[in-house]
Amino acid sequence: xxxxxxxxxxxxxxxxxxxxxxxxxxxxxxxxxxSEIKPEVSEKCIACGQCVKFCPEGAIRIEEVNGKNxxxxxxxxxxxxxxxxxxxxxxxIKMVKKDD
Ligand code: SF4
Ligand code: SF4
Numbered sequence: 001x002x003x004x005x006x007x008x009x010x011x012x013x014x015x016x017x018x019x020x021x022x023x024x025x026x027x028x029x030x031x032x033x034x035s036e037i038k039p040e041v042s043e044k045c046i047a048c049g050q051c052v053k054f055c056p057e058g059a060i061r062i063e064e065v066n067g068k069n070x071x072x073x074x075x076x077x078x079x080x081x082x083x084x085x086x087x088x089x090x091x092x093i094k095m096v097k098k099d100d
Contacts, residue, residue, distance in 0.1 A: 031057055035080025037095045038073070044092035045070040051084035051093060060084060 039051075047069035052060045059077035062069050071092070073084075085093040 030076040031079040032059075032074075032076040035078070036098055037080045037082075038075055038078055038098050039080075039082075039084050039093045040096045041071045041073065042092050042094065044090050045088075046090055046092070047071065048089060050087050050089060054083045054087045056081060056083065 047062050049062060051071050052062060055078075057077040057079055059074045060071050061074070063072045064070075065072070071084075080095070082095050085091075085095050
């Protein structure tokens, strides 16, 4: 099993990244089906990286979207624990029901 818990993102110098970035599903079972809720990241995200550090599944990374860095959640691995929403300093994450 290959785990890279902390990675450097070349686009965000010094920004720690979560553990699933370079793993694929065969060596790190995805936990995304465990939950009926998911995080929704709003425009309030300031790309501080707090949620990246706290997500126990390494399911969040910071990416540039339309010229602005923001948190992106990989729902294949998000188990809906809500830690990201709890730790976000600007309340940019809201937990919502998954689409059926
Ligand atoms: S809800 Fe939990 S598992 Fe999902 S992205 Fe947030 S911290 Fe990670
Ligand atoms: S903790 Fe909040 S503000 Fe910081 S990167 Fe995550 S969603 Fe964005």
